[in-house]
Amino acid sequence: MTCDETRLELLDHLRGRLDPAERRAMEAHLAECGACTAEARAEVALDDALRSLPRHPAPEALKRRLALLSGAPRRSAPPRRLVRLAAPALAASLALAVGGVVAWRGLAGRETAALAVEAVNDHLRVLASARPFEIESAGRHEVKPWFEGRLDFAPVVPAADGTELRLRGGAVGYVFDRKAAVIVYGLRRHAVTLLAFRAEGLPLPPEGPGSSLSRRSVRGFHAVLWRAGDLGYALVSDADEGELARLAEQLAEETRAVH
């Protein structure tokens, strides 16, 4: 066996894929060739190193969305509006997922809580991310157009005039099965995330006067959810609950003024 042949078959040898005769020839060559032995050691060391290569398992929210795909009643026709708007694959995924969402109805109370948990998790993802924004800007006239083409709906990016909220930037995230606009504000030293997403099939409080904002607390974070036309919004922060609720009322008004 020559050195070139050895190098060619080396990985097969290390993976145990050689037949007995080939293996014997390989071992005989390695026994007498220092260079090929060094090469074999380096390949083993590379394999050892590669075992420590960080793995990236699927995030839980993604798994939940995928599970929804399978639970979806496939007989229901996808809403035409969605199909026209999105790329075919995305449209199919939304249509299937929306079908799955319908099955949640009747569990509204628990599901609103689940929605709040999801919103808080998205907020935490923003906090934990090294690069939380895909667009970093203090101007909502930059942030709003940035979402065009990235989402199949147009979220309102509230100005929050007269409040201490300062726009920092935006990104695209997910709420359950659907894409969401993630709008990030600063409130003094707190991060405040506003999520905007299609409301269809989600247990949001009905729009209207009175109790049209739903407040939940999850692990020390507060979430306020509301509906504005076709869209749902969730405001999340660890700032004071009362202050967040007052901010949410103003933001809800701004988002509803457009619809």
Added chain:
Amino acid sequence: MRAMREEERSRAPKPSFEDALAHADSLHNLARYLARNPADAEDLVQETYVHALRAWGELAPGSNVKAWLFRILRNAFISRRRREVRSPAPDPYDTTEPVGTGAAGDDTLRGDAELARLRGVVSTELEAAVLRLGPDARTAILLDLEGFSEAEVAEIVGCAVGTVKSRLSRARAALRAALADYRPEGSP
């Protein structure tokens, strides 16, 4: 290689979509290394399962579902790259000549230093080096790491077994060359 005879295939149970979901972590791992950002990786995995669900009827009993899903994911990644308006820089890996099958010479001396470095490499540096490889090289490294055989990889990427072998060996040589420049922190 693991070709099943027809009657064995027909007796094998048809995999369920839940079986397919069990591969979400592995698929997401490859997607994350291919797309190099979390949002696109999630999109790729979701697109893979949507496609799989649509094509489910075509899946024969006894099929290798995992390899099938990886194939869908890789194809989705390739179509995405083609669609991208900003055409990325040419794949540095694909344009290079095969590396590192030269004659012995100072191999042994260089080998000792390389061995020490490979053994000291930290996972973040390794990840960075893998991400700097071209997409074909990254795919070759990750599918091998995932435990796929050469025949399965050939099926996933749609090429000959010989091509799989040479791509993997070039990818590993490129990775070793990249890591050869790596110095563990605190070393001279």
